[in-house]
Amino acid sequence: MTPTDLSVLLSRPFTLAVAARHGIGRSVVRRLVRDGDVRRVIHGVYVGAHVVDTLEVRARAAVMVLPRGAVVCGRTAAWLHGVRVPADPRDEARRTAPIEVVVPVGAALPRRHGCRARVMALAAGEVVWPGGIPVTSPIRTAADLVRTSDRDTGVVVLDGFLRAGLIPAGASAGLLGRYAGHPGRYRLAEAVRLADGRSASEDETRLRLALLGAGLPPVEVGWELRSAFGRIIGRFALAWPAARVGVELTADRQWVRARHRSIAGQGWLVLECPTAQARRDPAATVARIGSEWRLRVRENAGDIAA
Template sequence: MPRDTSLTAFLSTPFTAAAAAERGHTLSVIRRWLREGEVRRVIQGVYVGNHVPDSPTLRARAVTALVPGAVICGRTAAWLWGITAAGREGRDGRPLPVEVIVPRAATPPRRSGCLGRSWLLGRGDTTTIAGLALTTPLRTAADIGRSVGSEDAVVILDAFLHLRQVTKRQLEGVVDRFAGYAGVRRLADAVRLADGRSANEDESRLRIALARAGVPPPEPGWRVMSAFGRPLHRFGMAWPLLRLGVDIADIADIADVADATGPPGEGPGAVARQLGHVGAWPAVRVRHRHIAGSTWRVVECGPHEPTRHRETVVAQILRELRGTAGAGAQAA
């Protein structure tokens, strides 16, 4: 299809049939573009050029093109705020629906790929990023706490706290604001469990699992410091008095080693990819480490293992806690 610069620009952002008609492109033209692979359907009634990669941002723009005045909210807004723990796909592997709050006079859209809300918005609840209207980090966190399952909500609130986009005090205040609203009890529980010292989804989910198992609460993100105040090591979580810590490996951490030790000619990160995707890294192992003059017993987990083999990891930590506490009692 011959394409001029203005047409390329038009196809580079989501458009509706009505918007295309204003430029003289009828529905039959759109159908031809679809057949020829020049464009694709983002959601029902909204299209984009096939050269544009899919992303939550693109789908958010598609919904706002369809529903003027809509405000992006929920998981979609969290993703736009950089909270990757909010997820891009559901458990079925399909993209999560774009969540929007529609103007009070509008009817929430009912179509695949979009989840419309009729929530009320207060002053200061919205902002604009790159031309997209969305809820603020605090309002986004509050809505997720009210509407998302408890564990996922805690993981997402942890991320907001870790990135310092909200504070614990602000979250506690928003619980009072939504008193009497649907889901406020769920929000209060998520806020109570949220802790921004957990740096990623694995650390958050493992901390929640340990709490449910009745394990004495650890110190998330515990740093062992030198005598001069220099950080020597960070544990995902630790019981400092017992000198017991948990390390959760990251694919990027393994890549640093793999790049230096991997087979020649396979490119950077080849070993890391094998460990991360084939499962060569053990679910959990225990070893001693000498840090700042003390011997720590360290439970080491492979990437994502606290999620994939949660029961195994929790059981190992429980064994180490009992063993370490027992050894301390005998020494006393």
């Protein structure tokens, strides 16, 4: 084998069987690992040490040694589709999350370090091949994650898929009929009811749900401020336009700050909300925002409708 051929082999995950077909025996692979030229991705699969350790590399390695018909699913599938979803609480202490896969009904459930497998039947059209890796489709991935998550995490997931355009806005309601017979269908129904693809981040979604849970009126998500000529001049993460109260998520303060601003000739109450505070103490954050909103409504009772 020439150095060029060896470089090509090491640039992608490979098994010992693949190495043998290229004239490289088990002992040579072990020497390459020992010398630091090759590293093991998961048990039975290797790659050149120069290849960056990415989720795609690990997912590609996993399907090489799992039973025929294995498909990447769950959070791993979401990330491969380009949607960042909350980590599984079971993996908080792990340096890297396991690759989540599903194997066909009747296949032996594999137990391989670095993988988390389950048995599940997939219908036609529920498997796609981005980059040559079998992955559950965006709709199936979103439905699976929502059905097995708590309410807020499920809405975060669905918002992420909607925001990425992987599920058309009008198609989310179709999830209910498509997965009506699956476990977790009530969680899915609630997430569909609450989801809003205009949300720009997980923090926006969770704050919106917390405000709704505190009894405040529904907010507009991603409210765009426009000039008299229709030009977009700003955006609020969340807003009550009738009361002219807008919420901005910031990274530089320790507490919610209320400021009065004139925007496009209108007086707005702008609530600057630190994302760190919203994550650390959502109850206090919501209480402060609710207090400012109610004060604004009372002060303007004669001019605006609550």
